[in-house]
Structures are given as C-alpha cells and as structure tokens.
Amino acid sequence: MRDAGFETFLRESTAGLLRLGNVLTLDPAAAEDLAQETLIRVGTSWSRVRKDGNPVGYAQRTMINLFLNERRRRRAIPVATVPETAREDTALASVESSAVIRQILAGLPPQQRAAVALRYLADLPDEEIAAILGCTTGTVRSHLSRGLSTLRGRVTKKR
C-alpha cells in the first residue's frame, strides 16, 4: 500500500461505510460489495483524495454515485410490499421497528433514500448532500421532507 494514511482511513471508515451501504441497499451482502468497491476506488485514487482533505466525503460521494448508477442501470425500482394488517402487539411492533423502517425505506425512490441516509446516518448538511447528489439544496430539502413524511406516515399506520 503506497500510503499509510489509507490504512488508517480504512480502519476508521469501514464500519460507517458499511452502515451507509446497508441503508442504501437494505441488503447486507450488497452493502458489503458496495463498501468494498467504494474503498477500492478511494484507495486507487488515494493520492488525490488525500490532497482534497476530505476522504470521508469523497468516499460517501463515491458510494452514492455507485449506488445511484447501479439503480439507473437496473431501471426497475423494487418497492417493498407493505403488510395491510395492523399490529396489535406494541411490544412486537417495537421489536420489529427496525425491519419496518427497512421495508419503508425500500419503498422510497433511490434519491430520497440516499438523501435520508446522508442526513440521518452521515449527519451531512443540505449543501454537502446537494453536492453529492448533484442537485440543489432546495431539491435536497424536498427529498428529505417527502422521505420523512413517507416514513412517519407509514410507521404511524403500521402501529
């Protein structure tokens, strides 16, 4: 490895990138593949990424681009089937809330899902999300607002 800095970056960022990949793909195996491809690209370009001074941002941008490009290639966006039956057991609902949120996230368009992931898991401001997604901050706010309103509405309905 040319640069010890990349080794440090690899150690410190892998868990976060796997998490972001998991929110985007909602599939642990696909998340692993996405994180691996992202880190390989960052490693290949490490001399430039290091100069930029924000390797985490570069990696997040690379991951989102890989994810969105893959979705564009596939065209069809799988939409999760939302069960119609209400859950009466609140304890069970609480235990399964993570799975429910996964299901609902799966129903969000890729751009909205990416915006929600970058805001609430990567804690990025609107401006950075806009730069990564290649859109305006207004569009980011619109993605977040619609995404969250979908999440809130469906979670409420389910409980």
Next chain:
Amino acid sequence: MLSKSDFDLPVPADFTDRVRRGVRRRRRFRAVAVAGCVVLGLSGISVAARPEPDRGPAVHAPAIGDVAGLHIGYAPPGLRLDPRVNSSVHVVTEKGLDTDGADPGPGDASAVVTMRVFVKANGGNQLFITVLAPFRTTPRADRATITRWLSDWSTIGLEKVDEFTVPAGTARLMRGQTTDGPKHQVLITAADGTVIDVGGNAELTAAELRAVAQGLSRG
C-alpha cells in the same frame, strides 16, 4: 425513528484484506495499461526523417476511421485500423499528463486521452493518433492552461522544425534526436484546445505523418 445502530453491520474478518488486494490489483492493471499507451505513444515519435515528397490525402477522402470525434481521412498504404479504441481520463498538472494510474480526484484538472492505432498486416503497430482533450478545469487551470501543459508535455525533448495549418488546427512538425537518428511527430493544437499527437514507428516518414495530420478533420 432512524437509529444508526439499526443499520450497523459487522466488519467481516477478511474485508480489509479484500479491499487491499482490490486496490493493488487495480493499480497494477492501470499502471500496465498506461505504460502500454505511453510506450506506444513514444514509439510513435520515432520516425526517421527522409527527404520525400508529401503524399497528402485527397481533400475529401472518405473517413477510414474516427478518433474522439475526428475523422481520419488518410493512412499510409498497407495499414489497417485496429478496431479497439483506448480511452481514459488522467490528471493534468504543469508537469504534464499524470500516468501513475490514479483516478483524477476532486479539484484535479484532467484530460481525456483517446488513442487509435493502425497496424501492419503482420499485426505490428505502426501509426498512432492520440487525442488529448482537456476535460475538467479548475480555478488554477483553465482550458487554455491545460492545453499548454498537454502540449509542453507532448513535445518534451523535441524541437519545432515546421509549422503549418491542417483542417483540425495548427500543426507543428517536431524533431528529436536519439541514437537511432532524428525522430519526428506532428502535434496539432485545435481551436477548442484539444491536442492531437500523430506519430508512427521508424518505417513511416515525416511526410507520411504530415499527410495523416492533413487528413484529420472534425465531422
């Protein structure tokens, strides 16, 4: 509602090893690919100067191929266009094209490099047309600066022996000295800042390179 820990995944034991292997593999692959292009380009420079009359192309010769949007109107007899098109994006600095195999990062000036090769009947490479088009500009390097860097890099160690106009832009016939004798190439600078390098191996004459340069035109 969204909890980070809900989406945590354990880092597989061999994950970092797989990433390291992937990075090494890609760097090797790129280094080999870029080195191949550089070797082809450099060998294209080495053309012995022989006093031969120009064998120019017909003015409206039908295109025999394309390279980065340019029609190739002429190639010396006996050469066949290799169907493969080599194209890649590289960082450009004041030192020229960065061929260390790394991708351009944010904030890097870059150029798209596209190459077509003409081969002999026995498969040997003979004529190389390389188009270096400025791609991403930066506050420090606008398009004209990138063009200058590419042009300077392409002519390192060579002297200008002639300048003439071709349909694709302004061409310079360059000459360098090696142990094998004088070496030539034609370098065209297009109005849009693209730099076109026409080179061949020692069996091609300077006049033939000029003729190839004359045959290049925008569609």
